[in-house]
Amino acid sequence: MDMHYVEKKWQEKWEKSKLNYFNKKNMDKKFYCLEMFSYPSAAKLHVGHWYNYGPTDSYARFKKMKGYEVFQPMGFDAFGLPAENYAIKTGIHPKDSTEKNIATMETQLKAMGAMFDWSAEIKTCEEDYYKWTQWLFLKLYENGLAYRKEAPVNWCSGCNTVLANEQVIDGKCERCGTVIVKKNLTQWFFKITAYAEELLKDLDGLDWPEKTKAMQRNWIGRSSGGEIEFTCESGDTFKVFTTRADTVFGVSYVVLAPEHPLVKKLCSKEQRAAVDAYLEETSKTDEIDRLSTTREKTGVFIGHYAINPANDKRVPIYIADYVLYSYGTGAVMGVPAHDERDFAFATKYGLPINRVIISGNGDDDLPYCEDGILVNSLGHDGEKSADARKAIINSLAQKGKGAHCINYRLRDWLVSRQRYWGAPIPMVYCDKCGEVPVPVKDLPVKLPYDVEFKPDGKSPLAKSEEFMSTVCPKCGRKARRDPDTLDTFVCSSWYFLRYPDAKNPDEPFDKDVINKMLPVDKYVGGPEHACMHLLYARFITKALRDMGYLNFGEPFKSLTHQGVILGPDGNRMSKSKGNVISPDDYIEQYGSDVFRLYLMFGFSYTEGGPWNDDGIKSVSKFLDRVERLAEKTRAMKGRNTAFGRDEKELNYARNYAILNVNKDLEAFSFNTAVARLMEYVNALYKYDAADDSLKNVKLLKDCVNDLILLLAPFTPHFCEELWSLADGKKSVFLTPYPEADMNALVRDEVEYAVQVNSKMRCKLVLSKDATVDDIRAAALAEPKIAEATEGKNIVNVIIIPNRLINVICK
RNA sequence: GCGGAUGUGGCGGAAUUGGCAGACGCGCCGGCCUUAGGAGCCGGUGUCUACGACGUGUGGGUUCGAGUCCCUUCAUCCGCACCA
Numbered sequence: 043m044d045m046h047y048v049e050k051k052w053q054e055k056w057e058k059s060k061l062n063y064f065n066k067k068n069m070d071k072k073f074y075c076l077e078m079f080s081y082p083s084a085a086k087l088h089v090g091h092w093y094n095y096g097p098t099d100s101y102a103r104f105k106k107m108k109g110y111e112v113f114q115p116m117g118f119d120a121f122g123l124p125a126e127n128y129a130i131k132t133g134i135h136p137k138d139s140t141e142k143n144i145a146t147m148e149t150q151l152k153a154m155g156a157m158f159d160w161s162a163e164i165k166t167c168e169e170d171y172y173k174w175t176q177w178l179f180l181k182l183y184e185n186g187l188a189y190r191k192e193a194p195v196n197w198c199s200g201c202n203t204v205l206a207n208e209q210v211i212d213g214k215c216e217r218c219g220t221v222i223v224k225k226n227l228t229q230w231f232f233k234i235t236a237y238a239e240e241l242l243k244d245l246d247g248l249d250w251p252e253k254t255k256a257m258q259r260n261w262i263g264r265s266s267g268g269e270i271e272f273t274c275e276s277g278d279t280f281k282v283f284t285t286r287a288d289t290v291f292g293v294s295y296v297v298l299a300p301e302h303p304l305v306k307k308l309c310s311k312e313q314r315a316a317v318d319a320y321l322e323e324t325s326k327t328d329e330i331d332r333l334s335t336t337r338e339k340t341g342v343f344i345g346h347y348a349i350n351p352a353n354d355k356r357v358p359i360y361i362a363d364y365v366l367y368s369y370g371t372g373a374v375m376g377v378p379a380h381d382e383r384d385f386a387f388a389t390k391y392g393l394p395i396n397r398v399i400i401s402g403n404g405d406d407d408l409p410y411c412e413d414g415i416l417v418n419s420l421g422h423d424g425e426k427s428a429d430a431r432k433a434i435i436n437s438l439a440q441k442g443k444g445a446h447c448i449n450y451r452l453r454d455w456l457v458s459r460q461r462y463w464g465a466p467i468p469m470v471y472c473d474k475c476g477e478v479p480v481p482v483k484d485l486p487v488k489l490p491y492d493v494e495f496k497p498d499g500k501s502p503l504a505k506s507e508e509f510m511s512t513v514c515p516k517c518g519r520k521a522r523r524d525p526d527t528l529d530t531f532v533c534s535s536w537y538f539l540r541y542p543d544a545k546n547p548d549e550p551f552d553k554d555v556i557n558k559m560l561p562v563d564k565y566v567g568g569p570e571h572a573c574m575h576l577l578y579a580r581f582i583t584k585a586l587r588d589m590g591y592l593n594f595g596e597p598f599k600s601l602t603h604q605g606v607i608l609g610p611d612g613n614r615m616s617k618s619k620g621n622v623i624s625p626d627d628y629i630e631q632y633g634s635d636v637f638r639l640y641l642m643f644g645f646s647y648t649e650g651g652p653w654n655d656d657g658i659k660s661v662s663k664f665l666d667r668v669e670r671l672a673e674k675t676r677a678m679k680g681r682n683t684a685f686g687r688d689e690k691e692l693n694y695a696r697n698y699a700i701l702n703v704n705k706d707l708e709a710f711s712f713n714t715a716v717a718r719l720m721e722y723v724n725a726l727y728k729y730d731a732a733d734d735s736l737k738n739v740k741l742l743k744d745c746v747n748d749l750i751l752l753l754a755p756f757t758p759h760f761c762e763e764l765w766s767l768a769d770g771k772k773s774v775f776l777t778p779y780p781e782a783d784m785n786a787l788v789r790d791e792v793e794y795a796v797q798v799n800s801k802m803r804c805k806l807v808l809s810k811d812a813t814v815d816d817i818r819a820a821a822l823a824e825p826k827i828a829e830a831t832e833g834k835n836i837v838n839v840i841i842i843p844n845r846l847i848n849v850i851c852k
Numbered sequence: 853g854c855g856g857a858u859g860u861g862g863c864g865g866a867a868u869u870g871g872c873a874g875a876c877g878c879g880c881c882g883g884c885c886u887u888a889g890g891a892g893c894c895g896g897u898g899u900c901u902a903c904g905a906c907g908u909g910u911g912g913g914u915u916c917g918a919g920u921c922c923c924u925u926c927a928u929c930c931g932c933a934c935c936a
Contacts, residue, residue, distance in 0.1 A: 081936050122936060196934075206934040253856055257931075260855050330932065334853035368933095452933095459934065530936065570931065572856080606930080614929095643877075644864055654864060656878050664877090670892090714866065717876035724876095727893085795872040800917045802872060840916060846871050850916050 043669055045633025049759040053155055061773055062157035064113040069558050073110035075102040076538055076598075078567030078575075079117045079164075082143035083124065087150045088615070089607045089641075089653065090568075092625050096638035097604070097647055097712050098566045099156035103755035104707045106157070107779035113559065115541040116151060116158040118144050120167035122530045123206055126463040129495050136463040137491065140167060155634050155759055162544040166533040171540065172465035173486035174550035175533050178582070179230075179457075180468055180479050187233045187585055190477070193456055194301070194325075197225035203497035204460045213326055224325040229458035229526070230467060234581045238262055238450040240595070241580055249600040251648075254572045261573040263451025268435040269371065271443045272296055272348040274359070278304055280348075283370035283449050286380065287438075288430035290352040291419040292398035294388060295376040297341060297360045299367035300324040308359065310345025317342050317361065324363045332363045339364055339387045350375075351443035352434065353420060362387065370449050378409065385409035399427060455578065457529045462495055462502035464527030472514035472521040481515050487523065501525040535578040538562055538597055539586075553591060560592070561599045569603040576601075602710050605650025607641075612652045623653045635757035636662045642712035642756060661716075665760060667723055668753065671730065672764050675746045680739035688729060689738050693786045695725035696745050701782035703752050712756075719753060748780045755779075796821050797848040798830040806847070814841055821847045 056062055064072075077098050080091060099114070106112045125136035144165060151158065164171050182188040196205040200220030204227075209216045234241075242262045245255045267285035274280070282296060298305055300321050309317045320342040324332075331337060341362030348359050357376075364383065365374050378388030378395040385408065388395055399414040400406070413427035421437075422430050438444025458467065466487045468480035480487055490509045493502045503509050504525035514521040536550070542559035543551040576598070583597040608614055609621025616622065628637045640658040645651050699722035706715035726745060729737070747768065754761035754774045765774035794806045794817070804826040808817060818839050821827055827849060834851040841847050 078936095083936095119936065124935075204934080207932095208935045210934095257856055261932085263855095330853070333932095336853060456934075461934090529934070531934095534936080568930095568936095569856090571936085573931070574933065575936080608929095612928095646865065649858080649865090651864075654878090657864065660877055667892095713864090714876080717866075720876055731893085793872090797872085797917080800871095800915095805872080838916070840871090842871055845868090846917090848871080848916060 043665075043760065043763065045635060045760070048763045049153075049155055049633055049635065052759045052762045053152065056773075059773070061775060062114075062159055063161055064159050065111055068111035071109065071111045072559055073102075073105045073112045073564075074542075074559055074562045075105065075112055075114045075564045076541075076562045076566070077114075077116070078565075078571065079119050079534070079537065080147060081122060081124070082118050082120055082140050082147055084128070084139065084143055087147060087154075087625060089623050089625055090615075091151075092154070092637065093607050093641050093645075093650070094566060094568070094604050095151070095154060095156055096634075097642050097710070098564075099154075099158075100638070100642065100712065100755040100758075101564065101566075101707060101710065102157055103758060103775060104779065106775055107751070107755065107777065109778065112157065113162075113542065114157050114159060115162040115164075115544070116156075116160070117162075117164035117537065117541070118147070118166065119530060119534050119537070120144065120165045121172075121464045121527075121533055123208075123461065123463075126461055126495060129463075130497070135491070136495075137167070140463075153629075153634065154638075162541050164537060164540055164544050166465075166530070166537065167463075169486050169488065170545075170547065172489075172533070174540065175465045175528060175536070176468040176480070176485050176487060177482060177550055178532070178536055178586075179528065180482060180485075181589060182232055182585060183469075183479055185585070185589055187236065188230060188457075189233065190228050190230055192226045193229050193231075194224035194226050195229075195460070196222045198222055201497045202499035207328075210328070213328065221326055227458075227460070229456055230469075230524075231454040231456055232532075232581070234455045234578070235450060235452055237581050237584050238264070238452050239448075240584060241452075241577065244580075244596055248596060248598075250598075251569075251601065251603060254569065254576070254601065254603065257572045258577060261452065261577065264448060265451075266448050267446075268431070268438075269445050269447050270375065270435075270438060271351060272373075272375075273351070274304070274308060274346060274348045275356075276308055276346065278308065280304055280373050281371045282373045282375045283447070284375055286377065286427075286431070287434045287444070288413075288416060288419075288422075288425075288427040289377040289380045289398055290350065290375065290434055290438075291416075291422070292377040292379050292396045293350050293352075293355070293357055293375045294378055294394040294396055295358045295360055295391075296348055297362045297365050297374050297376055297387075298344075299365040299372040300361045300363055301367035302361070302372050305344060305361055308344055308346040313343060313345035317344055320361060320363075327363055329366065332366065339383060339390065341387060341391065343391075351438055351441065358393070360387075360391075368453050369451060380409055380411055382409055382411060455529075455531075455581075457532055458526040459529055460501040460525075461527055462489075462493055464530060465489070465533060466503065466509075467524040467526050467528055469524040470512055470514055470521045471524070472517060472519060474519060475514055475516045475521075478514055478516050478521070484515070489527075503527070531575060531578050534575055535582040536586075538565075538579070539583075539592075551591075556591075557593045561594050561597050563599055565598040565601045566604060568606070572603075603648055605645065605648050607645070607650050608652045610653050615653075628655070628658060632658065632662050633759075635760045636665060639665070639716065639756050643716040645713065647710050647712050664720060664723070665757060667727070668749065669760075669764065671723065671726055672746055672750065672768065674730070675739075675743050676768055678734075678737075678739050678742065680734065680737055682736065682738050683740060684736075684738055685741070688732065689741055690786075692725060692729045692741065692745060694789070695722055696748055697782045697784075697786040698722075699752060700748065700780045701784075701787065704779070704782065707755065716756065719749070719756075722749060722752075750774065751777060751780050792844050794821070794844075795846045796824060796827055797846065798827060799850060800848060803827055803830055810844075817841055817847060821849060 102112050102114045120140050125140050129136045196210050198205050198215040198220050200218035210222050265285050268287045269281045271279050271281050341360040344359050346359050347356045376384045378384045379397040398418050401414045416422045416425045416430050435444045435446050468487045470478045490506050493506045495502050510522050512523050539551050543555045579597050584595050586592045587595050611621050640661045644657045699718050702718045703715045750761050750764050762774050791807050792810050796804050796806050831851045836851045838850040
């Protein structure tokens, strides 16, 4: 078959008949199948795009043939860093390069032959999309879920600019090699922590991979404990968070995060120089290093003391980089006797190690980090750790010095970016009124085209007077805009809500439409999004639900991650490694159907693996085999309607294939589904090999029809062509997918494996109706079994129905 | 470092979830067909010292029975909050 001709022909016909467009009249049968949208890169579609979109489209086509009204939209996550970096390097404007890239990718995506509903396309960099991203920001602000605070950024003094983590290599700027320091800026945050508990709890009800749920649970990192307030000699107070309040009598020092505001205030004259040097050093260290448990713990005494509220003991205050200001209260109590890290720290700095927990079982090594029984703990001696944790916090609470609390590792979401290519933050700063949100009617706050991207110490937008200069929406005086843009994750945290009503000019989405179309029934994308995008999208959905815009709280009912296709050398594909596989070459040679079928057959979908094209020819040959069979049977004539042993066997093969292809497609197990189809084709060839006069032609033709239907989601153009040649009146995709006839799968006889003491001895064919006693008797009567059990006592016979018999003897 | 995963023939990968390891395919071997075959059709193919034994990264355990469950250890991959 001339694949290129056939593919083009059907793509045009499908487009004309609007086969792939969602029909709103059938909304009650909707199936929302969503693939993560693409970043418009300058390179062409790579294998990863194909691997995500090809097989998932086959799944969507399967669902369509199962009678669902499938909605499968596509769009572009078009804002982001790479376009801006490209602009800095080449002078080509991000808008121009992005639009050009999108146009190329659209053509390629269309040539893939997927059922994308292009009437619902969205591009996040267009005004009619980012207008609503800004709307989302305003709604979160209105509802107290967006706020400003100081937070550190990576600052390169060489380039005079903020860098993404990705641009920092070994603590240095990737462009100029300058050592990066942390610098505090006032930035916008979304209060995702307000939903920490619900985000954790609702994971239980999701049809998501367990590993993804586990990762989110750990990311949210709930821990239950208490806050204890320490008072400094200066009179200032700070709280520490601890899960081990039972050890509070063993505190011999406290540690503040270096960034803690009290550090500068309390630091003594004598210690000033050492503390400043330590702060300088910390600003150059990244978080992964700071949290490393094997790295040597360092810290500096700040020359000030605090009082332990449990026993009024005076303890020194240290700073240490292993305490993060962003986690808990940014301060911890040091209990060297009962914490590995504190033990190492105390040993290094000569701090007292006070034992307050004993094991009770003679294990008296320190540090002792398990629960135990309290000693040296005033009124709490003899209590068990678990009880003491509650009791100690309760008694501290009475003095106003403690409280039970739940802490999360999850941090609020920093959304400000000091960059150009993103959605402007719709806020205005007025000398008189302070921070003022832009009214919704004035959206979008347009991103100006003429700006200077070259890094020179200011955000690109801050340099555009035309952009910055505005009037206060409240008082009408001169005011300034926010010069930052939103994290692109904000754009992608709600795009699935826009698709079903993508062209709505008045609102981000129509409430009624969205509540019928969502949640997404199947979401497919890479596992690298497990913690960030997928968590942000869940948060935004819950927030909008609480504002009354949605009546559901989870955006993605069912989730599947595709694996990663690596280069032939087993490494991630990259230009620098020279191991990039271009789909185009294969599509040129074989067509898109063959390429997609190979992606489905050659890999385990959720695993991926190194690229290897040995199998692509075999997949092409398989389609040739199908085509020859279809051609031959189409011309066949015959009146034989016999239904003998061979016919029964063929019918079994047919229904076995139908049953399993259905199951496997449902489970995204494409490789086994294709294997079942190959087996089926082998069975058809076997039947066809008989003398023509003996064949039941009607049966054979029905079987081949089922084959074309079964295969249609996998190779849509190829099968649409075969179907039309076989007189299919309407599109194969408007024809119901075959359902298995379970009666045809009942076999009269079953083969058993027979073991003696768990060793395979022989096989045994028995009637499906055989009773346990029959099976036992037949097994023992087998010569090989009789031989193996001769002279021994038969202790037991284990029978697993339809599978196995195990004779246990001594 | 922390968190999550993976490890099965020469290769890509299966295994009804604790029940015949290696489905399906590649490769290889053989046969048929053919003027020819890098086409097609049919059959074989885990390893070995081979009527038996051994085999799912390593070492142990649970069980009548383990690729699957538990412990140990090694190796590799992914994420870590400003890449998207």
